[in-house]
Amino acid sequence: MQRFFIYIILSIAVFLLFGWYFSNITLYLVISLILAALLRPLTNHLNDFHLLGQHIPRWSAILLSYSAIVLLMVLLSFLFFPLINNQILILSELDLNGIYEQVQLPVSRVEGFLLRHELLEAQPGHLFGNLKASMIEMIKGFDFTSFIGGVINTTSSLFIGTMAIAFISFFLLLENGLLRRNLLNLIPNPYFELSVATFTKVEKLLSNYLSGLLLQMLAIFSLASFGLTIMGVEYALTIALFAAVANLIPYAGPLLGAMFGIIVGVSSGTFETNTELNYLIIKILSVFGLVQITDNIFLQPMIFSKSVKAHPLEIFVVIFAGAKIAGVIGMIFAIPVYTIFRVFILEFYKGYKSYRIFQIK
Known part of the structure; x- marks a missing residue:
């Protein structure tokens, strides 16, 4: 029995090392x-x-x-x-001169405040002149060749990855089913029944999780698009679709969706006063606030806790561990990977307690 568990531990270690390298x-x-x-x-x-x-x-x-x-x-x-x-x-x-005129007033006010309190030693207009010169220098210093090279490298990597997948x-x-059969062929006969039960449970839980995730995305898209349309926000379907996809990233996804909605709403609208702008931002945030409350209270507990059968605190720790290891990708795949290892460990522990094959003679 000890030899079998050593074999399992070494297999997991080799798998993790291979996955990292x-x-x-x-x-x-x-x-x-x-x-x-x-x-x-x-x-x-x-x-x-x-x-x-x-x-x-x-x-x-x-x-x-x-x-x-x-x-x-x-x-x-x-x-x-x-x-x-x-x-x-x-x-x-875009009217650059108009942008300069809009920026000049608040910058002049800040500069006047600093001059009055003797926090800045310069002539009036010096702060805005430096800001304008820095913006022009940044635009001139933009390396278009490097940008094109980065776009080409990213595109080629995405193409290679897509073809490989x-x-x-x-x-x-x-x-x-060939991969599953080949993996089961590696299992010694005394542990075959336990291994089949474990594989079946892992497949069922992952299937439930993926199905629930698709339902969650559909629900968020429906709620967000409905709410934004009622509020009269332009490109409501586009914002809702981005929010539904971004929600794959736990915790950070809803914030990204709300930020994207505000950016799209502000950049595509025309506002005569600041009140209209603030009102639009409040409408977008209220819609995403309601969507997030619905997601947290109804959708996430049903999908993450019931389908994966794990405590919400476990899910929280696992997601942040995935973020530490592999960033955003790690957050997305943390729950499925954790589910696999969790089920394997629990099933083999049950086998150790219940199956006669593990009893020491």
């Missing part, structure tokens, strides 16, 4: 496993569908599933095109 490959594999789990029901239904008396080949069903994902992404991207086009028009019509997911879907 080959972080990119591990990330691709984890995303591929999640994508395959999401697409498997659709792929199986398409594969079972009869066309001219024949089943649709599995590889064709997988490609059709991929096509459905691409079509969904294209349709969702149409929500952002009007916003991007509007921001480009605003930037193209699509390739891995394709074979995970094509060889349905």
Whole structure:
């Protein structure tokens, strides 16, 4: 028995070391496993569908599933095109002299306050002149070549990552259940029953978690879009979609969604007085406040606590541990990874207490 537990501990240690050293490959594999789990029901239904008396080949069903994902992404991207086009028009019509005049008044007031209290030794207008000169110098010093190079590198990395994930997911879907069977083949016969029960429970919990996460995103999108539309905020659907996706990042996601909503609302609107601007910000914050309260009281306890079957304090600690290890990506994948290890440890502990195979003779 001790040899078996040493084997388990060494396997986990090797897995963690491999995951840390080959972080990119591990990330691709984890995303591929999640994508395959999401697409498997659709792929199986398409594969079972009869066309001219024949089943649709599995590889064709997988490609059709991929096509459905691409079509969904294209349709969702149409929500952002009007916003991007509007921001480009605003930037193209930007009046720098008008901006300077708007900035000059508050800067002059601050400068006057500092001069009156002898906190600044300079001629009037010196502070604004330095600010204007710094802005011009920053614009002139912008390295366009490095910016283009960074965009190209980022685009190539995203393309390589997307192709790798699509390739891995394709074979995970094509060889349905092959990975699980190969892993179970490595388990010694005395521990086979316990291992099958553990794998089944892990798959069920992760499936419940992913399904709940999709329902949570749909609920947040519906609530935010409905509230923003009632409040008369422009690009309500775009803001709601961004908020629903950003909510994948625990704790920080709602703040990002609210900030994005305020930025879009302020940049796309016209305000004659500061009162109108403040009123818009209050409307956006009130909508996101209600959405967040609903999410915290009804959605998150149902998804994170019940589907993962963990205490909310555990979830809190695990999420911040994931953020410490891998930043935003770690926060997103912290709960699924924690669920896997938690179930494995609990199931093998139960096996140690209950199964005869672990009893010392």
